[in-house]
Amino acid sequence: MNIKELLKDGLVYFDGGTGTILQSQGLAPGELPESWNIKYPERITALHKSYFEAGANIIKTNTFGANRLKFDGKDGRADLKTIVTAALNNAKKAVEETAYMNRPHFIALDIGPTGKLLKPLGDLDFEDAIDIFAEVVRCGSECGADLILIETMNDSYETKAAVLAAKENSSLPVFVTTVYDQNAKLMTGADPAAMIALLEGLKVDALGMNCSLGPKQMKNIVPLLANYSSTPIIVNPNAGLPRSENGRTVYDVTPEEFADEMLDIINSGACIVGGCCGTTPAHIRALVEKTAGIKPVIPDFKDFTLVSSYTNAVEIGKKPVLIGERINPTGKPRMKAALKENNMDYLLNEALAQQEKGVHILDVNVGLPDIDEVAMLSNAVSEIQAVTSLPLQLDTSNPEAMEKALRLYNGKPMINSVNGKAEVMEAIFPLAAKYGGVIVALTLDEDGIPATSEGRIAIAERIYRTAATYGIPAREIVVDPLALTVSSDSQAALATLEAIKILKEKYNGRTSLGVSNISFGLPNRDFVNSTFYAMALHNGLSAAIMNPYSLDMMKTYHAFLALSGQDANCVDYIDFATNGVNGYTINVPAGVSVAGASGGAKTSGGNNASGGANASGGANTSGGANASGASGSANTPGGAGSSGQYPPLQYAIIKGLKDNAAKLADEMLCNNTDPLEIINGQIIPALDVCGKGFEKGTIFLPQLLMSAEASKAAFDIIKAKLPTKKNDEASKYVIVATVKNDIHDIGKNIVKVLLENYGFDVIDLGKDVEPELIVKTAIEKHVQLVGLSALMTTTVPSMEATIKLLRENAPWVKVMVGGAVLNQEYADMIGADFYGKDAMESVRYAEKVFA
């Protein structure tokens, strides 16, 4: 079946509701509708037939909830294959028996959601989700389905898993409809533009919406789809909103009203139409009668460059886009150290700090020679997507790392990068064609970077052409015409600027630039960067990979928008110039900012604000960049005023002032205080005050935790200056984990941060952790202490199983346990060495173990 061919002959009609009709035929509450494929095959065939006879072209098989989670072949339940085969046989029979009608009749293999939430929200692994869908797809396509309909999806991530499963396991056309609420959002947040970006990236054949709303409510959403979609649009509404009447669910919209409303929907751009819950053959008949003669609107190609996350899309090519460059170890010793230690907190704080500065997309580069980049990039992508809904730009030269990250990214990312080298395009374009993604294309090739704009344009042209052979349109390419340093070639900036202009004017091309390379080797690089940036913007630059902590760059960005008529009434500029700009001054006396301010996201980033010079040249290391900001207040530590009996850093920690603690630690370093002296003389005494206060009951747990965070922030600043440990010799490893089947990790996280504070090397294995992984890690690192957490009585048995496995395989390990349902008696019963009533008790026990 080819939907675009079919649409040339007129609108294509889906059938209507299945589940609601089976209910009216006596399907009991809790009974699985798919089981009727076997129980009452004749009823299912009759239903399909009645839809064909009403004028539908496509019927949905009765397989909405058919997956192995529900049909496992156990305890009298049918297995998946039996159900899907029966469903297809019922559908095929209906097609045969309506052959006399001489109309195109097709069978859609119907696939609904799994009924589980994917990680990190739920416990279903992304690859497992693909596998669950794949089984249905294989079975359905073997049994003769004509197309695959993935429907009623309310999560973009699960939708992606289902589409990948369909694409990887069949060659059938794939249609996708998702559920929007009245605000035109999916349950997990995506808007129509974000879904279209994702689905067109995955190359589905038709897309749209179904269920939840009636045609009246859907009417407002159809134009949003039509605005962005280059793909035929499906609309399958319910027969209105359900309401209860005399103990029955009633859908109010009559067939005639349904047909009337659908006419408007068709006129707004839908070309494949039918119904969902509450609609009947009568609705479809009325719809067909009313609209049969209408020539469908097949969407034209939309020239939008869209990058998306699980909530929204960012368009490249209209308003200038800022791509934050800070998640990249090049020239950033702290980032390097964080990656080596697998310290995701640092990355996440960097992500959030850049978001706060207003970037639209985050570049993610975690490449270091001695780490497993494939695993690291995937993990970083998942973790960053757990804290921010900004779209990401995947930045790696390792194709394997790129593929894995592209696959599990929730949305349609940017791909950084390809260039004119044949080998690179051969490696990356197939990935982009399969998973979708906006590709950054560098204008260099086997012969290096051409000196002239003409040379760079020629490469760009070659990249466009090659991409097209993979089915990748030009809109998915963002050309980076490359900036070379102006200090070694005075014409360097001009070549780049001219290339931007030509790409914009002649090719309507989107462009991106790593701005800061231009100033390499010059003093006060931001002066040059920001002016160059202004010139590039004026020439039509679409996006910049840049340092959002640079005040000069942000000034240029906001001023340019105001001056180029892209900031009505200068609203954004005024906000930036009066409020936003404050985030860049770090000359604030200690003690002024409060703990509540901005979630502490600025700890890492904020310190570099006035330094700026460290953009990407790598000339500056951690401390140096901060010198200017620090000098002001460093000599007046007493200025904190309220610190009273404690020196400022101790005071900041005790009060839980994360930003201040980091800043003060940094100032002390800049004043050449010995790092060890800061730890022993300031941080540890402060921690002592808090720990003892908590034990005495004078300090309340959240206060203790805020102090712990503050001391961790200070410690992170100092860490880069400490001599590195020799091998594993001095490491005090402690594993913490929430046991298998339990998803509550708050208690575990509390213990973790306190243990870290007291100098233990904590290996956090997360929540819902397999006993085998705990044992394996304990053996590999020769860990002496394992802390296990469980919140539910139902998960304490997993705790017991984990302890047992540890005793058998790592008998030297001490095990401490904690959690709301545990007590000493319970802990003894399951064979733990120690029961920690609260987090401080765990710390004290750990101190004893390592004493």
Add this chain to the structure above:
Amino acid sequence: MDNIVSVFRAGTDTVEIAHSEILRYMQYRSGSISSDIDELIGDCLKEFNTSVEYKACYSKYPIDISGDACIDFGFMQVQSRFLARNLKDCHEVYAFAATTGIRLERLLGKYMRISPGRAFIFDAIGSAAIEAFCDYLNAFLREEAAARGQFLRPRFSPGYGDFPLEHQPALLRALDTSRKINLVLTDSFLMVPTKSVTAVIGISDTQGKCSTHSCDTCRQRDCMYRI
């Protein structure tokens, strides 16, 4: 048979979260709370309210209790002495599922990753909030019952006393929670979003004399949250 599942929503202006409840979930016992922490709780509460979406679904089911404390709900059979005692003299129940929504779950996940201190506070607010929402829903159901001249028993959840968590799949399926309010289970029967509650409420023609707080029916005597 009456098996209509209704959806119930509430705004943050109607669900009142008692400060004392937040503190109880924060394991606060006595002594003064610093103004910093108080301010921090206020900040967190504000952010909490921008993310929380109170949604519930409920339905009414006839029940049949046999002599050996087996309660037949139609869609599930439960063996539980505690529940049988709670539902004494009832021939019907409301079953409901209530949640605070996916957006809040994301917010909790975010702070769990970047700030254990705030995560702890958000967690406490979440626990207090879902209970407050259940109270609000239950008050609504109580009125609905009162209009029919009926009375409600205190809500009773899987996991209380000897009412096993293993009944969660049947209960969530009957209430169609995945579609109606986007509430699902993990393999170990825990709910996602995590700040969610399912329960049954006995409906009776007579006013019962029953304990009002769920802690009284719980066997976990040394629980840190116990009132």
